[in-house]
Structure formats: structure tokens, C-alpha cells
Amino acid sequence: MSKFQFPPSILSRPTYGTLSPQKGKSHLMIADGDGALAILDLAKSDPTIMATSHIIFIPKGTDHAEKLRALNPAQFYEGPSYAAAETRIQRVFQDATMGMQVYLSGTEGLMGQAQNEAMKAGIPHEFIQTEHRGSVARRMQCVHCKGITEDVATDPFECSHCGLNLFVRDHYSRRLAAFQAVCIDAEDPGNVPDKVELYK
Numbered sequence: 490m491s492k493f494q495f496p497p498s499i500l501s502r503p504t505y506g507t508l509s510p511q512k513g514k515s516h517l518m519i520a521d522g523d524g525a526l527a528i529l530d531l532a533k534s535d536p537t538i539m540a541t542s543h544i545i546f547i548p549k550g551t552d553h554a555e556k557l558r559a560l561n562p563a564q565f566y567e568g569p570s571y572a573a574a575e576t577r578i579q580r581v582f583q584d585a586t587m588g589m590q591v592y593l594s595g596t597e598g599l600m601g602q603a604q605n606e607a608m609k610a611g612i613p614h615e616f617i618q619t620e621h622r623g624s625v626a627r628r629m630q631c632v633h634c635k636g637i638t639e640d641v642a643t644d645p646f647e648c649s650h651c652g653l654n655l656f657v658r659d660h661y662s663r664r665l666a667a668f669q670a671v672c673i674d675a676e677d678p679g680n681v682p683d684k685v686e687l688y689k
Contacts, residue, residue: 493625493688502659503597505621510535514588516542517581518562519603521571523623524595525553531592532560539563543581545574547599549623571602578603582610594620598628598639601666614663625687630667631655637667643684645673654681 495504508531510516516538518528525546532539543564544557554567568574591607593600600619607617626640636650644657648670655670662669674680 492621495621495625496688498659501661503601503619503661505600505619508592508594508618508620510538511590511618513590514541514586515563516590516592517545517585518542518592518594519545519574519578519599520593521547521595521599521623522549522551523553524593524599524620525551525557527594527620527622528592529553529556529560536560545578545581547571547574547595549596571599575602575606578606582606582612585610585612591617592620593617594622596624596626597621598626598666601628601661601663605663605666608663627657627687628667629655629657629670630662630665632669632671637665638670641670642687644687645681645684646670657687 508527510531520528539560539562542562544562545566546554546557547568547570548554558565566577591612593603604614604617608614626642629638629641631648631651631653633653634648634651636648638649641657645654648655653672654674656673658669660669
């Protein structure tokens with residue numbers, strides 16, 4: 490799948506690059522769905538890093554797991570969801586030593602949450618490589634009830650916690666690993682525009 494080119498936006502909105510192999514004692518690669526394709530491209534650039542790589546992968550309905558296993562990484566984990574992999578991700582960051590390189594690829598939700606765990610472990614976000622692949626759906630926080638709604642693909646959308654109609658904004662919180670959404674009809678209740686797909 491080709492990479493989506495996000496339009497220019499505000500400064501808080503994350504930007505993504507292309508994964509490239511870095512020198513390091515170990516390499517942690519976390520991906521979901523088509524994010525596996527970025528890891529496969531990375532391995533083509535430098536197959537030798539696989540001997541010291543730990544891949545954590547969430548398939549999200551794709552069939553890329555066997556291709557990743559075929560790279561023969563030092564460690565490989567496949568989980569059904571980010572929540573299922575979260576404890577493992579936290580443990581890897583807790584046990585990390587100097588020189589570990591971090592590569593994140595796939596959806597914005599996965600990259601944001603994994604980056605948040607890395608930052609809690611003391612790794613500055615600017616030292617973490619990210620590459621977007623796959624869905625453009627967002628992880629959104631309702632600023633009114635503070636609930637998180639995963640995989641938001643339309644604007645506006647209904648908060649899965651409080652039911653308010655929310656406007657999808659580019660304002661992003663690294664601390665929460667989520668974009669911020671506000672009520673779209675607060676001043677004129679019931680005046681809600683038709684839903685449109687993000688980036689259409």
C-alpha cells in the first residue's frame with residue numbers, strides 16, 4: 490500500500506517520515522496492519538539489523554505476519570490488538586538499554602500510543618522513527634467527557650462515551666496519544682453537518 494500524504498496542518502499535528510536503519514545495539518519495531526510493509530522495506534535496506542530486532546505486530550486483518558517472521562528477527566510477537574500487546578511493549582521499554590533504536594509504523598493510533606510509552610521510558614519523541622501506512626482513521630478524545638473513540642473515519646462523529654456530535658480537529662496531544670474533538674453543535678443544538686470521510 491502506498492503512503493498517504495497528509496495535507497499541511499498545524500504544528501501540533503504529527504508528521505511522519507520513512508523508516509531507515511540506524512546503528513544500535515538493539516532495534517524495536519512496532520507495527521500494525523500495513524505498517525508491516527514499512528518494516529519489510531526497512532529490512533531490505535539492511536537485513537543485518539534483524540539479528541538484533543524485536544518485532545511486535547498487530548495484523549488488523551492483514552496477512553503480513555508470515556513475511557515478518559521470515560525476516561528471522563531475534564524476537565517476534567503477534568497480538569490481536571494494541572491493548573493485548575501493551576504490557577509487552579511497556580516491559581520492552583522498561584528493560585531497554587542505551588542504544589536501542591525504535592521504529593513505529595502503521596496507523597496513527599498505534600504509533601501515537603507506542604510513542605507515548607517510549608516517552609514515558611525517557612526516549613524523546615524526536616528520536617523515534619515513524620512511518621504511516623494503512624488507514625487514516627484517528628484516535629480521538631472528546632474534550633467534554635474525556636472518553637477516547639478509536640478508529641474515527643468520519644467528520645463529524647459521535648462520541649462513543651457521551652454521544653455528543655464532535656468535530657475532528659488536527660489538535661493532537663502526545664500525552665494522550667489522541668487528537669482532540671469538540672462538540673460541533675454546542676451553540677446550535679441539532680445543527681450537525683452531514684458526515685464525510687476524512688481526507689475525501
